[in-house]
Structures are given as structure tokens and as C-alpha cells.
Amino acid sequence: MASYIVHRIIQGIMVLLAVSFICFLLFRYTGDPVLMLAGKYATQQEREQVRIAYGLDRPFYVQYASFLGNALRGNFGKSYVSQVDALDSILERFPATFELALTAIIFSFTVGVGLGILVSLKPNGALSRIIMAGSLGGISIPTFLMGILWVMLFAVYLEWLPPFGRGDTVQIGPWRSGFFTLDGLKHLIMPALTLSGYQLAVLLRLTRAGMREVLSEEYIKTAWAKGLSPFKVIIKHALRNVLIPVVTIAGLSFGELIAFSIVTESIFQWPGMGNLLLTSIFETDQPIIVTYIMLAAFIILFINIMVDLLYAFLNPRIRYD
Amino acid sequence: MKHRLLTLLSMIILMVLPALCFAKADLTIAVDSPPKTMNPHGYNSDANLSYMSNFFDGLLQRAPKDGKLMPALATEWERIDELTWKFILRQGVKFHNGNDFNAADVKFTFERMKDPEYSKFLNIANSIASIETPDDFTIIFKTVKPIPWFAETMHQNFIVDKESSEGRESGDYNTRAIGTGAYKFVEWAKGSYIKLEANADYWEGAPFFKNVEIKPITEDATRFAAIAARQADLLSGVPIPMIDRISKTPTIEVVSRAARRCIYMDIGNKEGTPFADLRVRKAIAMAINEDEIVKTIMRGQATPTAQVPDIATIGYEPSLKRLPFDPEAAKALLKDAGYPEGFPITIAGPNDRYINDKQICEAVAKYLAKIGLKVTLDVKPKSIFFDELASNKHMFYLIGWMDGSYDFGRSAEMLLHTVDPEKGMGTYNGAMYSDPTLDKMIIDSASILDRAERGKALQAINKKSVEDLAWIPLHYQQDIYAIQKGSGLNFIPRPDRWIVLKEITKK
DSSP, X not given: OHHHHHHHHHHHHHXXXXXXXXXXXXXXXXXXXXXXXXXXXXXXXXXXXXXXXXTTTSOHHHHHHHHHHHHHTTOOOBOTTTOSBHHHHHHHHHHHHHHHHHHHHXXXXXXXXXXXXXXXXXXXXXXXXXXXXXXXXXXXSOHHHHHHHHIXXXXXXXXXXXXXXXXXXEEETTEEESTTSHHHHXXXXXXXXXXXXXXHHHHHHHHHHHHHHHHTSHHHHHHHHTTOOHHIIIIIIIIHHHHHHHHHHHHHHHHHHHHTOHHHHXXXXXXXXXXXXXXXXXXXXXXXXXXXXXXXXXXXXXXXXXXXXXXXXXXXXXXXX | OHHHHHHHHHHXXXXXXXXXXXXXXXXXXXXXXXXXXXXXXXXXXXXXXXXXXXXXXXXXXXOTTTOOEEESSEEEEEEEETTEEEEEEOSSXXXXXXXXXXXXXXXXXXXXXXXXXXXXXXXXHHTEEEEEEEETTEEEEEESXXXXXXXXXXXXXXXXXXXXXXXSOHHHHTTSOOOSSSEEEEEEETTTEEEEXXXXXXXXXXXXXXXXXEEEOOSHXXXXXXXXXXXXXXXXXOOGGGHHXXXXXXXXXXXXXXXXXXXXXXXXXXXXXXXXXXXXXXXXHHHOOHHHIIIIISTTOEEEOSSSSOTTSBTOOTTOOOOOOOHHXXXXXXXXXXXXXXXXXXXXXXXXSSTTHHHHHHHHHHHHHHTTOEEEEEEEOHHHHHHHHHTTOOSEEEEEEOOTTSBHHHHHHHHTSOOXXXXXXXXXXXXXXXXXXXXXXXXXXTTOOOHHHHHHHHHHHHHHHHHTTSEEEEEEEEEEXXXXXXXXXXXXXXXXXXOOGGGOEEO
């Protein structure tokens, strides 16, 4: 087990190295940051002065090596635009994204699995058919369209929910939370619904497929025959076996929700990391973009490893030796 | 165990409670562009300067309606000779931290602006050779070369406090503003809002609204939803595709005014290319149906123009007229010039910088194809486009310009003068237009001391550039705002699109 973990960590470091290298390589083709750094009215000479001040005149490999050296010491450089530490500016946005992703994953997991069970019990009922058709919609309608539709319906026409932002927040140490105010929770509903749409549909379909397979197994028939209560048969015996792949997928997609909630965040002006990434891309703010991508890669790798370990825990038949 | 949980819970509640007692904003404004930094010299865009103008003052300021130069932290100013500028400072002004404002702060500010670590205003700062402070309330600048628009930029060079700024680390300096302005900085939740509080001791008198919140919303549809769902009293940056919807909403009033920014097609005149021939440049200008662009692409939210500077700029020439739209005459001109069969032409431009920039480029491509040119369209993101512009890759492209100085002299040096990096000329003359007569007129105009006489010289430069087709101006953009009718706001849009809160009152 220990050797497996070490192996995975080494693998993860290799991936991070590759990601950082590709990032760096790509940014050579996304425009010259000096134009922005020197300001609107700068002359050619002033631009060169800035290029030297920021070390952008050095060859590619020197810049990359110095970036790696600094990154190892936890210094990812300063944003070109705001001149604030890049990692700090991203981490400052992390609570917003995390709370949004957490709400979305909890919602899509409970509703997705719940509906999945419901549908699998009466696969041909009218309600089941409607739910299944709806789940197709959840998979195929793009997030930005769903988000805008929600806003138009609930914020503009019905005026039930606020259309954008995070509402009143509470600062607890370094963590700015929207969970503790009514206003904050109200603001959370629509973005979380939008973000959870796709995962919900996937988990629903996965649960349904698994349940239908398991429900026809011999041991379930035995359980029924034994006269166990429906709750025990469905939840304890059937669902437990179905949950293994469902948990895996949910876990993996949680990382993705954190790292790539960009579209949802920009529609709802959610002050999270994705929103920051988007504005930074428009500004050619390379330190922020590179740090973000590294951080996203790190989160996804970390969650992948955790899910693998959890998998072994849930299913004792699996051994990593 | 239970006990501990209870303690934790009560602790959280205790921490939460004070946060709920924040003063509710008297005025909420939604805007389209988030602040980049709270360092007043950290970003040179009007969107960021707009925020800064509330926390800080410049030596001078601009009148809300027409952009006329007015006193602010300086009460008087004078150009003593070609290189020397003298400002008399206002007495009794205090920074938000209680420190007194004096000449040392001004000197410190302009010296800090030379540091590329802090400043994106290198151009104006580097043009200063020396700063003298004969007494606490007099400051004398000497410039390295004649800079006639020196005072014209003083509304956007905001003054910071020397004593406190020196010791602040850059993270703090860039996220918390301390100025002399009409509003004090309260809180900046990045990506969410900025909270401001009226400065009761402001030298012009306390502003009308006490607590103000500015919320940046970058997404068009969301900005629309914000005003439609009454989440903001005032919205700056109404998205053009939704203008009809918003105008029809009975509770919302739409206010718009011609912006200072001019959208134009820049064109070169390099020897050996078809563009060297004035007839060819004229033909291109006459082939473009600007009225149709304004009507269909801009939905009426733009004003056609014959020149690049706007009416508030020194050097604006009221007599200039657009060439008529006449594709037949354009074809005849091409034939005269020896290109009856046309020639290949590439239209470049950004697709994420100006309002409908890509669509305008496409329309121009269509018009030029109609007079027989073989058109290639080369539209790309601004970060790449401006990079290519700096390396003079394009001969014909769409670009916008608005000079923060309200003075055509600087624009002419950067956009019209022959490219000359040594002298710092022609930095944005990407198409490399070159005309020695025009160059001389531009250089000569810089030494004229008399403001009115210089204005005439600039008008002559402007006129010549239009007559020789050094560029093809298309239109001024329109700034569009939406106001909740019930809010009773007294709001007059400024030419520079800054939201200067002290100018906003309630009926």
C-alpha cells in the first residue's frame, strides 16, 4: 500500500512538471505581456526597460528554470496586473469556488442517486420516463444556457432569487463564507443548481444502470424471498454495491467542479477562482494563469489519489500491491 | 464533546454577528469592468482610473460635462517656458489617514511613477527631468522635452501619501487605497464588490451619498439581469444586443452619450504598395458604408465621424466632413490608380477589444470585396493582435483610440508621426504611415506656448491627416447607462466614462 502511494505521488509530480512546461510553452504564443505592463502610452524604449525589469528578455529555458526554482519555494510570482502574489490572489478566491462546488456535488449526489433509485424501481412508469428524458437534457444542454435560463426565470421574471454575486458573506479567519447568512444561501442556489446539472444527470443514469443490473441478481431475489423490508433490500443490499462506481465518479467530478466551474462563475459573477482565471486570460496575466493551472492539476491529482484509496476501502476485494 | 460543539457554535455566531451589522449601501452601481488594483498608478485604463478617481485626487480634474480642465489639489498652474510647469497646491487638504497633503507628496508620487514595479504611467513620469519644491505648496516640473499636454494629464496622475506609502509592502499598497478623494476605501471583495464611504472632510465638501457599493459584472446577460431585477440603481455598460429590451422596460431609463473613443481603420502608405497612392486610400474610404455599420451592427449606438479626436479634445476640427459612400466612384479611383482588377488586401483587427469589433471588420471586408479587392480577414484576440501591431505586421487594421490627455498632440505623436523608436515617436503607428511634412508640423506644435495658437496648429495636423487619408475614421462609440426610474438619481454621464461618485446626487 505504502509503495503504491509513493508511486502515485512520484507520478503526480511528473504530471505537474509536464503541465507547467506546457503552460510555459503555450504562453510564448499568447501575446506579449510587456505591452500591458508598460502602459498605454509607453514608447518602444520604455517597453524594453520594462521587459528587462521583469526578466522577460531572458531566454525561455532560463525563465522556466527560475519559475520552477521559485515555485519549489512556494513563490509563484506576482500578478502582472495587480502586482499581488499570484498564489495568494487565487487562494483568496478558493472559498467561493469550494463552497459552490461542495453544494453542487452534494445536491447532484443526493438528488441524482435518489432519482436513480426511483427510476430503477419502476423503469417503465410515466414519471421515470419524464425523469430520464430530463436527464438527457441535463447532459446535453450547455451550462451557460441553463444558467441564463435560470436567471431569466427566477431572477428577472419571478424575482425570487438574486441574479448574481455571492451576497452577504462572513469572514472566518482566512475563509470568507456565504454559508452563514440567509442572503448568502439565496445567492448560492442558482449557481449551484447550474453547476450540478451535468453531474446530476450522469450520476442518475449511472445509479439507474447499476441498480437495474443488481436488482436482477440472485442475492436480491433471495433477500426479497426472505421477506426483508423494501428499505433493507434496496438501500442496504442493492445500493451498497451500486455505490462503488457512483462514488468514484462523484469524487472525480468534484475535482473538476472546483477546477472548471469557470462558465458558471462567469454567468453568475461568482467571485471564485474560475472567474479570476477568465479575467486573467483576457489580461494576459501569465503568473495567475500558470499558477491556476498548476493548482487545478494539483487538486485533480490529489482527489484522484484519494478516490483510488477510498475505492480500496469501499471494496475490500481491491488491493494495490 | 457536546460542550465543545456548543462553544464552537457560539464562537461562530459571535464572529458572524458583527458582519451582519454593516451599513446598507445608499447607492449601488453595477459596472462592466472590475478594478484591477488599488494602486492608482498600477493600471492605465479608464475603467480602473474611474475607481481611483473616487479615492484619490489629481493636481487637476475634469469638469463632468465637457471635460474642461479645472483645479483640484492644485489651485493654479502655468507653463512658464517650453520645459517648465508650475503648480500652486491647495492648502489644508488631508489624506484619509490624517496625514497632511503637501508638495513632498506630489514629488514622491511622480518619482514613484517612474518605477516599473509600481507604475504603468512610465511615459509621463519619464518625461519629467526634475521636480523642485521651493516651498510646501509650490511645485515646479522640468520636462526632458517640450510636453505641451503635460498639464492635460494631471487629472489622471493621482497623488499618494508619501509618509505612509513608503513603508507599505506592495501587497497592501495594491489592495487598499489611501488618498485625499471624496470617498474613503472600506472593503474590496475581489470579484464581488467595492465598498466606499463618504469622506466628510473632503475639500470640496462631503459628497451626497454616504455608503456606496460598486459591483463589477463582466458577463453581458448578467449585467442585464442585475438592472432588470433591480439589484443596482445605476448600470454602466449596457450591453448593445440588449439595448432594445432594456429601453422597453418601463422602470428603467436609458441614458447615452457619444464616447470619446473613436474607432478607425488605420492604413499605411509604404512605397511600392498600392496604399502609397492617395487614390487607393480614398477608394477604400469611399467603399465603406459607415451609415449601414452604425445602423445594423451598432444598432444606432454610435456616431459616424470624419476625425479621430472627439469634440472635447484640443485639436478637434469642426469643419471636417466624411467622404461620401460611393462604391462606383471608388471603383473609378482604383482604375485611375492602375488597379482595375483590384489587389489583395488583408484586414486585421482585434475581436475582443471594442464593441462589435469583429463584426465591423467583417463588414469592411464585404464592402472592399464589392469594389473588387481580394480580401483576407485576419481577426484575432487583442493580446495577440496588439503584439503584432507593435511589430508593424499589419498595413490595414481596425483599432480604437481615446487619449486620456484630451490633447491631440500626444495622439499625433503616437499614431501619425513616422515610426521612430529612438525618439519615442509613432509607437502606435502600426501601419507605418509616414509623411515628413506631417512629422514637422507635429514636432513644431509641441513648442507653441500659447494654448489657443497650439490648438490651431493641432487642428491643422488633424485636417491634413484626414485629407491625406492617414487613417479612415469610422465612428465614436456610445456609452450607455441604465438608471432605475424610482431611484431619483441625478446622474450626468462623463465624456471619459468615469463614474465620479461625488457628482451623483438625488433629486
